[in-house]
Amino acid sequence: MEAYPGPYVQHDSPLVFLSGLGERPDENRSGTSIPRQESGTRIVTASAECEGDRATQLLDKLLGHDGSQRAWNSAAQSGPKGGLRYRMKPIGRTFTLPPRKAAPSPQSPSADGLQSQHRSTELHSPLSPLSPGSPIYPDGVFTPLWVAKHQEHVPALLIAFFSISTDDTSTSRNEQIQIDINAIRTALGRSGFKTKFAAVILSDTSILHAPELEDRLSAIRRATTLDLKTGLFFMPPMSSQAEIATFVDSLLTPLQPLVLDYYRDLTRHNRRKKARGGATAESGVHTLSTPGWNVRYEVKQGVFAEFRQEMDVAERHYSQAIEDLFSSDGILEATPSWSPRWSEARLLCDILAFRTLRCQLFSGLTTGAAVSWVNYRARVKDLVDRRGVGSQTYGFDAWESRWAEIMAQLLEHAALPVFQSSAKQAPAESTELQQRQIFAPLDKGISAADRTPPFHQLHHRAYWLRLAFQSARARLGRALEIPEEDRTPPSRSPASSVAQRSKKYDTYLVPEPDEEYPFAVDKGYNHITTLRRLAMEAAREFSIRGQARSAQHIRLDLAHQVACTGGYSEALDILTPVWEDATWRDEEWDDVFSSLLYLLHDCATHVNNAELRLATTWELLAVGSHPPAMGDREFSDYVGHSQHASEKVAVKFENRQRLSPVTVSFAFVDKDTRVGELVECQLTVRSHASDDSAPITLSRVEVMLSSSTTIVISHKTSASPILETETLLDLSEAASGDVGYLDVEADLTLHPSQSRICSLFLNFREAGVVRLQQACLVVENDTFCLEHTYTDEDLMRTASVRVLHDSVLQRRLLPHSDTTAVTVLPKPPKMLVSLHQLRKHYYANECIRLELELVNEESESVDAIAALHVSGDTDDAVTVGWDSEQASQGELALGNVAAAVSVTAGLTVEAPAEPCTFIIDINISYTLASDPSTSLTKTLTTELEITVPFEAKYELAPLLQPGPWPSYFDAGDYRNAAPEGVALKWRLGTPLHSSAADSIVIRNMELVIDSVAEDATCNLSDHAFQKEQVLSATQSAMTNFEFVTRMRSLDNRSAANVELSLVVTWSREGDSAKVTASLPVPRLTLPSSEPRVLCTLGDGPAETDTLVLDYHLENPSMHFLTFAVTMESSEAFAFAGPKYRALSLAPLSRLRLQYHLLLHDQQDETDVQAEEGEGCWIWPVLSVVDSYYQKNLRVHAGSARIKVDEKRGLGVLVSDL
Amino acid sequence: MEARSPSIAAIGVIGRHNNPLHISLFDATGPGYEHARDKLEYSFMLNSCLDIFEARMPNKTIGHDFGLLHALDERIAMYGWLLNTGVKLVIVVDMEGRPALSPEAGKTAILGLRNSDLTPAFQALQTAYISLLRNPFYVPDDHDPRATKGGASLQIASPRFIKEVERVGKAWYPGTTAI
Known part of the structure; x- marks a missing residue:
């Protein structure tokens, strides 16, 4: 924008002259001198200027309506409908308007007839191409002076301020004002400009206080014929700023239409002239062509529209003007390109395009502006290619650069709301806003x-x-390609070559080639300044919008250019911040980052910045490349060799602040260790340099742990170079006794992608967590020292270690995640605790005896206490106790135990009767004799499961009670308390099933009466258990018990309730300890008055082979019962006895029915069921039916050798007859 | 001048931690456009897109289509997608990348593009990336600078993926519905 004349690029605001309020220096605009000002109309006002605070305040408020410093958009510069923004220009009392018409030629027409023939007698504007004095005479299109004239010198409105005072009552003051106003108006009229005029009378008293002012005002009005509404204003004294502001608004509002009218008049005049055909009547060779005139009119109309802030209208006129310029008979096409007029037209065209963009941005047409920009660029390129010297010149590049910069500058001036800071916007809009920040919708x-x-x-x-x-x-780039012959100043070049230059170079708004790229360094055009300005501005703008990467990129680009032209130290200044902050390093954009590093390295080498050179070499190696000059040299050779600094250079980096070609990783092999024990750790250094680079030799690696342990691995060249990619160095022998410091040596020359794994063993004196604190890589020689320190554990942590397996290195993943830390536990207790005599299975009621053994493996004697604790899911408390008498509450003091001595203690556990599981904890707490205050604890935990050894079943059956029955008719002896009920005999079979895993011996079984109902008695017959019996797993054993029940009263016919338990005494096989288990028998309900049939084997006559069966029919009830008895015939035997008969039984009586059975010899095989040698079973069927109740009575076995089978009924064992 | 139509100039796959995973370049074709694309220049371009991803990410709650990221000049424009895993896909379009095969295609260079024109290409790239993830030999953590802590190259080396990206880059044209 700066390349173009100021008035062209200035925003057009209506010009208002303020007369009589003093002058203010105007630093914003450089006055563009209009030639021959003296010939213009001079306006002189005799009245004194208004002075005082009021005038100053008024001027301030008026200047507040000045829009020249505001943003170029419709919000800041309200259009014709809102309050216009003006260009307020305070002038003194006297000023000169430029001449409206050019002065007539100084020579008299008669003196030079030839000239006068060419001249029209009509006078033109001094800036018109028709006026000989004009800068564009005779065929120029336009001059910025014309715009300047309207921007600066010819006001649309002149406001004159006069003050009157009530003190001064003389009419002379009044008259003076009248004279002045009339003089100004006359002068304005004489000047030919249609400038509007308004006068403001400032009074120090209001009309209310001094009514005579009214007369004075009306006198002035009458004398000047000014309209009270639009011409003459009265300003009473005002106290507040707001009042003055309101007054200024009320002053400018009625004047605004006048101002607009002024420019509209000018437009109208222009349009008329255009319609008339302009000045085409002129003849002559070098006159402006018709299209040229049309352009002139369009431009003028456009400018006037801009003054009126009608930007859409202005844009239309400008676009038309551009079309006219580019049209086939337009100036750009018709004028030869070597002519200065062609360049002038180009400049005008640029300005028109510029103003078009400005109008579009003013109205917020962002897309339209972008389209116009692109189109105009294409148009100019085409034009230059066709008519100029082509677009492949530095001149066109300069133009393109300027054209892009113009857009940037316009955007800055336009301050489009979409690109403004988001801080003010509501959060709801922020989504869209972020979108907008890059580009407008x-x-x-x-x-x-x-x-x-x-x-x-x-x-x-x-x-x-x-x-x-x-x-x-x-x-x-193009400038640097300018051949030498063109770079010499024209004064020292042959004329022919200078002439050639104009055909070769486009020098539109750019210097000649000899200045574009001069031989002398300090002269000519400074490209770098321009580049720096553009790049830095762009970088700043990118940064504001959070586009840090783009900002860094353009800085890097700039630095490239600066370095190319030899400004190495300047390039360093630009690059260093980029290098420090670059995201490329962490985000691994290696190619991008290395381009920065190369440049930085190059610059550092040139300015001999050793530190930077060292650092960049280090980083370059890390991104997989190396400085080109490095070649095959080793890192320290390269850095040290070409260093000229006298003193030693030291640089220190931390973590990812700089990249390192060598990474270090560390891991403890174990998650935890104990005080005094050795723990392995692995330190790995790995080179990531590119394959073609030379090896890097680390001077040492220092590792610090939080336990203030330091490990230093120093370099020591090994006899033979290590060539494997991965090498495990076992440095365990070097583990020194001194805990705090470990110094070992290893070969630390790393070829590309090689790694060294140092396996070390450490031990720690104190318990706690030991973490890796930092690791430091040091490369050092006489001239420099580079330290790269890692303090971030995340950067050094590795999840795996290498182990040597069959002489092959294998990777072993570590099971813990935090591998850079190890937990050091306190010393472990060295007491061995064991329980002896522990069996696999324990059974209910058993008394479990255990033996605890303590072996003191500590190096000294200890004082120990053993404590017992039982827990488990049992309902009953498990009784656990020490055998020893000294025990109290589960604690047993074991006393002093010497080193390497074992102590035992007995332990008894009473197993509960129910199956359950419980846990016995035995805590041994002891103190060492040397350190009685520290208690060490060893715990032994045992789980015991108690199961039931066997299960019993119970089978109840009636037996025949041989004794006599009590008589119903006998009163009995009252003195005898013996029960008098019917005695009934019963048998209880108890099959015992072993569920134990071990064999057990049943020592004894007996039946115990727990309780008998009060109205009954129960007598157990003699102990039935014969002999001890071994019951192995899952075996069963049967024992029968007999007992007799008797009701106390004969009248009591209810059932007798008896509760019994089976007491089993058993022991483990091979163990003498007896265990007694009491198994409760389910409650027995024994009927005492039910009729029953019992079968016994009677004592038959011995001589025969007959068998006698006695059927005893019992009626213990109080009823007279009749039974039908039927003996079924059988193939197995013949019988003697009643086949069928009815029997009646008196109450409380019994009856024996005897049958004699003769067994047949031949018997079915199937009947032979008895065991060998015992005979066989026969199955006589006797049915006994209660004839009254029609109820079949079951026949029970009443004695031995008779059984009741579920299927076949009663069976009798027949021994061999 | 011969009519030109847009083509893909470069495809960038950028990791969750903004590290480049893969960059494919596609040279412009046709007379006058022979010079090869500069890898470094395009690296810079793709890198600059990250600024815009970062700026828009906090406000982008739904969807993964970031649309137009920015246009550097009349020819080069960049479009972006963000995948669920934080991987970013960037397509650089050259508005004059190839000669227009038909007069119809020639118009697109003048008419321009809409965001949806790029969708098939992005979808194809996403599919390619998903199938890469399904490859058991591709471990995403090996391509994460935070997880690997420097050293090994993080670039995707799967030939199938690279081939697929190449195919997408060549196959796309404005108005295509599926690649």
């Missing part, structure tokens, strides 16, 4: 679904500055 009317070239979304300034930078860079 499409204009209204273009839907997002339509195809649009992406570039047509207007991007923010930095992008345009970037484009400008790129073009400027291209320009520099």
Whole structure:
């Protein structure tokens, strides 16, 4: 923008002159001198200027309506409908308007007839191409002076301020004002400009206080014929700023239409002139062509529209003007390109395009602006290619750069809301806003679904500055290619070559080639300044918008250019911050980062910055490349060799602050260890340099642990170079006794992608967590010292270690995740505790005896106490106790135990009767004789499971009671307390099933009466248990018990309830300890008055082979019962006895029915069921039916050799007859 | 001048921690456009997209289509997608990348693009990346600078994936519905 004349690029605001309020220095605009000012109309006002605070405040408020410093957009510069923004220009009392018409030629027409023939007698504006004095005479199109004239010198409105005072009552003051006003108006009229005029009378008293003012005002009004509404204003004294502001508003509001009218009049005048055909009547060779005149009119109309802030109208006129310039008979096509007029037209055209963009941005047409920008660039390129010297020149690159920069500058001036800071916006809009920050949304009317070239979304300034930078860079590139013969100043070059230059180079707004790339360094055009300005501005803009990477990129680009032209130290200044902050390092954009490093390294080498050179070499190796000059040299050779600094250079890096070609990783092999024990750790250093680079030799590696242990591994060249990729160095022998410091030596020359794994053993004196604190790689020689320290454990942690397995290195994953830490536990207790005599299975009621043994393996004697604790899911408490008398509450003091001595203690556990599981904890707490205050604890935990050894079943059956029955008719002896009920005999069979895993011996079984109902008695017959019996697993044993029940009263016919338990005494096989288990028999309910039938084997006559069966029918009830008895015939035997008969039984009586059975010899095989040698079974069937109740009575076995089978009924064992 | 139509100039796959996983370049074709694309220049371009991803990410709650990231000049524009795993796909479009095969195609260079034009290409890339993840020999942690702590190259080396990216880059044209 700076390349163009100021008035062209200035924003057009209506010019208002303020007369009589003093002058203010205007630093914003450089006055553009209009030639021959003296010939203009001079306006002189005799009245004194208004003075005092009031005038100053008024001026301030008026200047508040000045829009020249505001942003160029419709919000900041309200359009014609809102309050206009003006260009307020306070002038003194006297000023000169430029001449409206050029002065007539100084020579008299008669003196030079030839000239006068060519001249029209009509006078033109001094800036018109028709006026000989004009800078564009005779065929120029336009001059910035014309714009300047309207911006600076010819006001649309002149406001004159006069003060009147009530003190001064003389009419002379009044008259003076009247004279002045009239003089100004006359002068304005004489000047030919249609400047509007208004006068403001400042009074020090209001009309209310001094009514005579009214008359004075009306006198002035009458004398000047000024309209009270739009011409003459009265300003009473005002106290507050707000009042003054309101007054200024009320002053300017009615004047605004006048101002607009002024410019509209000018437009109208212009349009008329254009319609008339301009000045085409002129003849002559070098006159402006018709299209030229049209351009002139369009431009003027455009400018006037801009003054009126009608930007859309202005844009239309400018676009038309551009079309006219480019049209086939337009100036750009018709004028020869060597002519200065062609360049002038180009400049005008640029300005028109610029103003078009400005108008579009003013109205917020961002897409339109982008499109115009792109189109105009293409148009100019085409024009230059066709008519100029082509677009492959530094001149065109310069133009492109300028054109992009213009867009950036326009965007800055326009301050589009979309690109403004987001801080003010509501959060709800922020999503869209973030989107907007890079580029503006499409204009209204273009839907997002339509195809649009992406570039047509207007991007923010930095992008345009970037484009400008790129073009400027291209320009520099072309400038550097200028051949030497063109670089000599024209004064020292042959004329022919100078003439050639104009055909070769486009020097539109750029210096000649000899200045573009001069021989002398300090002269000519400074490309770097331009590049730096553009790049830094772009970088700043990118940074503001959070685009740090783009900012760094453009800085890097700039540094490249600066370095190319030899500004190494300047390039370093640009690059160093980029290098420090670059995200490329951490994000591993290696190619991008290495390009930065190369440049930095190059610069550091040139300015001999040893530290930087060292650091960049180190980082370059890390990204897999190396400085080109390094070649095959080793790192320390390269850095040390070419160093000129006298003193030793030391650099220190930390973590990822710089990349390192050698990484270090560390792991403890075990998760925890104990005080005094050795723990292995592995330290790995690995080289990541590229394959073609030389090896790197580390001077030493230092590792610090939080236990203030330091490990230093120093380099020591081994006899033969190590060539394997991975080498495990076993440094365990070097483990020194001194805990705090470990110094070992190893070969630390690392070829590319080699790694060294140092296996070390450490021991720690104190318990706690030991962490890796830092690891430091040191490369050092006489000239430099590089230390790269890692303190971030995450960077050094590794999940695996290497182990040597069959002479092959294998990777072993570690089971713990935090491998850079090890937990050091306190010393372990060295007491051996064991329980002896522990069996696999224990059974209910058993008394478990255990033996605890303590072996003191400590090196000294101890004082120990053993404590017992039982826990488990039992309902009953398990009784556990020490056998020893000294025990109290489960604790047993074991006393002093000497070293290597064992002590035993007995332990008894009473197993509960129910099956259960419980845990016995035995805590041995002891103190060492040397350290009685520290208690050590050893715990032994045993789980015991108690199961039931056997299960009993119970089978109840009736037996025949041989004794007599009590008589119903006998009163009995009252003195005899013996029970008098019917005695009934019963048999209880108890099959015992072993569920124990071991064999057990049943020592004894007996039946015990737990309780008998009060109205009954129960007598157990003699002990039935014969002999001890071994019951192995899952075996069963049967024992029968007999007992007799008797009701106490004969009248009591209820059942007798008896509760019994089976007491089993058993022991483990081979163990004498007896265990007594009491098994409760389910409650027995024994009927005492039910009729029953019992079968016994009677004592038959011995001589025969007959068998006698006695059937005893019992009726213990109080009823007279009749039974039908039927003996079924059988093939197995013949019988003697009643086949069928009815029997009646009196109450409380019994009856024996005898049958004699003769067994047949031949018997079915199936009947032979008895065991060998015992005979066989026969199955006589006697049915006894209660004839009254029709109830079949079951026949019970009443004695031995008779059994009741579920299926076949009663069976009788027949021994061999 | 011969009519040109847009083509893909480069495809960048960028990891969760903003590290480059893969970059494919596609040279422009046709007379006057012979010069090869500069790898470093495109690395810079793709890198600069990360700024925009970062700026938009906090406000982007749904969807993965970041649309137009930015346009550097009339020719080069960048579009982006963000995958669920934080991997970013960037497609650099050259608006004059190839000669227009038909007059219809020639119009697109002038008319431009809409965001949905890139969707098939992004979908194809996403599919390719997903099938890469399904490859048991591809361990995503090996390509994560935080997990590997420097040293080994983080670039994707799977030939199938690279081939697929190449195919997508060549096959795409504006208005295509599936690749």
